[in-house]
Amino acid sequence: MAQVVAISFGPHESLSSGVVSGTHRLGLPQLVWGDGAPWREANLWLLSRRNAGLEAETLRKDAQLVEAYAKWVEEESLSWHHFPPRKEDRVLNRYRRHLLNQRIVGKLAASTVTHRMRVVIALYRWLMDEQLISTKWPLWEDRTLGVRITSDFGLHRSINVTTSSLAIKNKRPPGYRLEGGVLPVSATLRTQILEVARSYAPFELFLMLACGFFTGMRIGSICDLRVGTLTNAARDSKLNGFVHLTIGPGATPQVHTKFGVTGQVIVPATLFNELLGYVESPRRLKRVSLASPNDRDQVFLTSAGRSYAAKSPGHGATVSVLMSRLRRDAAKAGIDLAGFHFHQTRATFATEVAETALRSGLRLNAISIVKDLLLHAHEATSLRYIRFVEDEKLKAEIGNDFSRAFLNEAVMAPHQ
Template identity: 45%
Template sequence: MTSILMYANWLEQSKTDWWYFPVKKADRCLVRFRGHLIVQRDSGLIAPSTATQRMRDVINFYRWLRANGFLTSDWPLWKEKFVSINFTNAVGFDRTIAVQTTDLAIKNRKLNIEKLEDGLIPVSAEDRDKILEFARDNASWETYLFLMLGFYTGMRIGTLSDLKVETLRRAVPDPQSRDLYKIAIGPGARPSVKTKFGVTGFAWITKPHLELILIYVDSQQRQDRVSKAKEQNKNLVFLTRHGNPYTTGNTEKSSALNVEMHNLRKKSKATGNNFLEGFYFHRSRATFATQLAILLVPIAGVVNALAIIKDALLHKDEATSLRYIKFIERTPAKAKIANEFSRVFLSILSEGRSDDE
């Protein structure tokens, strides 16, 4: 149903009818949607597997429409194909099965893009500051605070949405720094706060950020939302304007925050800024982790930095944390290579122009 919803949203945005199948193949709704998914995949906005699955789901939806007589077309919607897949069964015999597919299917090909945990791509510190400044002036208070906490604590949307007022009030100063506090999160915390894989630990938060969140907790704006909330949700720090949690269950997706981020990107684009293009909330976590690694490695060394990053982001294992360290170690080398390539290439072009002149 998520795939069908994404398809419905695209139909509305592109002003396309779901039954539009003209003679010209390139103009058909499914062909255009396929192209849209490929662009999103190649831009790194969705994973290759997501593009493959969404196209498959939409095609299956149309199979159901045709089978139940809701859609008829004078032209074939797609070309059916059968692909043979060879495999060896449990007792060692080679078997072949035929799988039905179509010419609209999108192959699940991995992109040659360097990504981190959960396929995330960080933004630069400069763009982070621009995003926060723009959100402060153009978004709701809640959206700004979500982004601020994402960028400066690395907590996921599911964790931030489940923060309790007591969680913040019980924050304890870090013994190593008077301006740094720790808040307990995870199923073992009191009160409990949802975390991915049910890991219990501490998230870092600076004193100014903690004070700002506590100001919001006591604000009239939040109290208006609390008045609309169910009793079991009144203690949540963040509630939608209807008094509902931003996420439900164990999901890491928030339709309310997605809508607000979409509106924020539109406002940014309208002002001629592009720093929000392709930005989604979950990238704030990767940005926090990479900036933390940049600060820690020169001071503490790789081994100590690895342990600190693992604790700060509540990773299950060190392999995930190590990706960030390798990422920041490779980045300067890539930048140096790119700059040297540009210098040499531009000098060659300059010499070529001189010869022509």
């Protein structure tokens, strides 16, 4: 199957006044087909975007979206430049139908479908601009739309954007949309997940899942935790049984967070002590001996001594692979985790925090607590969890009232 690999790249010949010039690129994502051959055209596109100043994290995500497209092309035994006269048979049109079907059956979120198609169109648009692909007919029809934007000061202005006939609108299905489009799991399922992870998965994955369920940290932050982060932890005298970890670009040492938010997360003392024990364990120290100097302070390292953090060159998709194996092992144990994703650990923690905070009866306080503990950049994200908890409670009450009314009617009805 096609995959993304990270390479260290430097220009071979770029001479100016007899001096080699050019920037050495570390961790440049590149696409490789299942037979080992590089997808040269797509790789040139990725390099051009890196040279244009695109952030490394954004480039990595775009490469993963194109990787999904490349895997589909291989599964369908198609060529990436298959564009016959009939529109319905063209590779991009077929991929678009595939994505729409995945959205309908619920295998892919609406936002994921939109982003995958958008990035693939961007790739092919660049290929046409650079004359690396040519067809006898246009691949799609472009149209210009006017978008109205309101500034923070209430000023309105319109800008023109170009879209294609193959673009997919982000139509969100009805229902709740928490972070990442996932829903929390029950306390019972959480216990089962952790038990399966402890029994079958590497101990690192068990600790990562525990951190997600009981601290609410995102996977990117968990994978980037440092030993110094644990060393600098602060115990809270007002909140017995918990410690505070400071993460973000303003922390010492720095730990990756989404949107660069710096703040403190709470960790149960039992989990914190288990992390401290793991840091000094022979299992981790063996991995530290294989790690590069920059990664030796990482709490979690792979068996090859590499960081699980996405920003590390050659990190691959290790956590995704471990999660796939966990679902398979859980199925053997009779537990269905087919639809379980790591980000649901964060959603589970957030809803439990929201439930506890709402017991105070002050909604504004609840929003503030969720925002602080989850390190949300915007209160609107925190408000989703508050509304989710409130609506779930109301639905449960309505369901109970309906059940009681139905049972009373059944009891009172005359027997035939």
